[in-house]
Amino acid sequence: MPKYLLLKHYRGGPEPHRPVPPMDQWAPEDVEAHMAFLRHVGKLLEENGEYVDAQALTPARTWVRYGGPDAAPVTTDGPLPETSDLVAGWYMIDVESHERAVELAAYVSSEPGPGGEPLYEWIDIREVMS
Amino acid sequence: MQGPDEGALRALVPRVLAGLVRRGEDFDAAEDALQEALLEALRVWPEHPPRDSRAWLTTVATRRLVDARRSEAARHRREETTYAEPRPAATEDGDDTLFLLFCCCHPDLAPASQVALTLRAVGGLTTQEIADAFYVPEATMAQRISRAKRTLRGRRLDQPGDLAVVLRVLYLVYTAGHAGRVDLAGEAIRLARQLTLATDEPEARGLLALMLLNHARLPARLDPDGRIVTLDRQDRGLWDTREIAEGVRVLQSALAMQTEERRPGRYQLEAAIAALHDDAASAEETDWPQILAWYDDLVVLTEDPVRQDPAAVLGRAVAVGHVLGGAAGLRETDRLREVIGERHRWHAVRGHLHELDGDLPAAATAYAEAGRRAANVAERDHLIRQAARARAAWAYPAGESARGA
Numbered sequence: 001m002p003k004y005l006l007l008k009h010y011r012g013g014p015e016p017h018r019p020v021p022p023m024d025q026w027a028p029e030d031v032e033a034h035m036a037f038l039r040h041v042g043k044l045l046e047e048n049g050e051y052v053d054a055q056a057l058t059p060a061r062t063w064v065r066y067g068g069p070d071a072a073p074v075t076t077d078g079p080l081p082e083t084s085d086l087v088a089g090w091y092m093i094d095v096e097s098h099e100r101a102v103e104l105a106a107y108v109s110s111e112p113g114p115g116g117e118p119l120y121e122w123i124d125i126r127e128v129m130s
Numbered sequence: 131m132q133g134p135d136e137g138a139l140r141a142l143v144p145r146v147l148a149g150l151v152r153r154g155e156d157f158d159a160a161e162d163a164l165q166e167a168l169l170e171a172l173r174v175w176p177e178h179p180p181r182d183s184r185a186w187l188t189t190v191a192t193r194r195l196v197d198a199r200r201s202e203a204a205r206h207r208r209e210e211t212t213y214a215e216p217r218p219a220a221t222e223d224g225d226d227t228l229f230l231l232f233c234c235c236h237p238d239l240a241p242a243s244q245v246a247l248t249l250r251a252v253g254g255l256t257t258q259e260i261a262d263a264f265y266v267p268e269a270t271m272a273q274r275i276s277r278a279k280r281t282l283r284g285r286r287l288d289q290p291g292d293l294a295v296v297l298r299v300l301y302l303v304y305t306a307g308h309a310g311r312v313d314l315a316g317e318a319i320r321l322a323r324q325l326t327l328a329t330d331e332p333e334a335r336g337l338l339a340l341m342l343l344n345h346a347r348l349p350a351r352l353d354p355d356g357r358i359v360t361l362d363r364q365d366r367g368l369w370d371t372r373e374i375a376e377g378v379r380v381l382q383s384a385l386a387m388q389t390e391e392r393r394p395g396r397y398q399l400e401a402a403i404a405a406l407h408d409d410a411a412s413a414e415e416t417d418w419p420q421i422l423a424w425y426d427d428l429v430v431l432t433e434d435p436v437r438q439d440p441a442a443v444l445g446r447a448v449a450v451g452h453v454l455g456g457a458a459g460l461r462e463t464d465r466l467r468e469v470i471g472e473r474h475r476w477h478a479v480r481g482h483l484h485e486l487d488g489d490l491p492a493a494a495t496a497y498a499e500a501g502r503r504a505a506n507v508a509e510r511d512h513l514i515r516q517a518a519r520a521r522a523a524w525a526y527p528a529g530e531s532a533r534g535a
Binding site: 030058 | 355357498503504505507515518519522
């Protein structure tokens, strides 16, 4: 069965379908509903036997490259355009087909946002090579 | 016939291993041999239980060591082994745990290696269990352990080590142990308890007391959905009163040993603070002035506490906030900005102090900043909730829904 990463982004990707403020500015009950939905997604994937892994990343990023012989690694954390891609985390799933991965990603994207309405968040689906 | 009791078997590990190392065996080889002997025990004992388990393990491990040496010798095409036959062990039982802890917490090892080796050689955990506890593949942990043992090869292991390093390693094991299949916190408490039997050092008791007094609150720290519950909102009925009683007893026995020259060390002071939290029937009844007094003692243990012990200065700022008001507490955190101003905990504490000060918008901003810097999902979620709650309490003070009509 193919494995897929369902990537969530802090920023980057297509134009948001529904722009929303950061979550710390939502009403407390909306924050609770959102987090409860994500817990439910994790449980659902496990019950379906489709769960492989789920991880979240902090937003801090450092770019590194080889600095040359006898030189320290070269690092930078900017300047980067505000629109540059920044991955926030992922679900790794093991499913029957690409169609199933699309279906699950759309379900993740229906997570409730402010006012209890769906977030319509863009989810990036990537197939893991076997 | 029943299989051997794994707990009893594991308790024998440090005693047998210490006996082997003391009589001059190489730590690395002895540890491997003992692991083989343990597997053999699990296989053989159900049918043929030994009369003396410890002697059985020592004999079988010794046989493995001799076998290993013979094949080594053959490989090198040497006619006679250069190793002396094992001398009879002259061990003092009570010291075995301490001796082995000094080996595993050797200052030449990195902290992650000290922790892994301690759990395996003293705790008797399998490599798989240790790997699970730290969420790394078993092969990675096996490599880390064998590298650590290679580092120890040829080192003299008969010198008394640095007890402060041992205490730090046990505390690392404790703090690592809040999730996962393996109860590392419980393991750290078990090892610290053994350590207090092997040394009279009051700080060893201080560490055991600190672990017990914090561990007692563990059942109330998360709600059924895994959300963090802060100390002031915990259901105190869930706290483990038996552990609190033991922690207080151990702490008192440590503090009783203090003299003018030997003042209580950091673990005893932190345990005293934990004991005051445990002792309060409600958050409102917390004896903050007394907690502040213990923090005053804690921050003078180092010459430059802001740089050498910022966690203590930050904890003291919270106590100052509760005794003298949020603004005074915030002033205390100002001097930490340069050292830990990028850490989530600094922002989280400031959020709490802004709340005490009645400045909810500033509290919300600080919690949100903390959330962006958190490196743990449960803490990140908790801080976002705190930010949303503070913002809503400010925007809708009467308790009406933030969502509006």
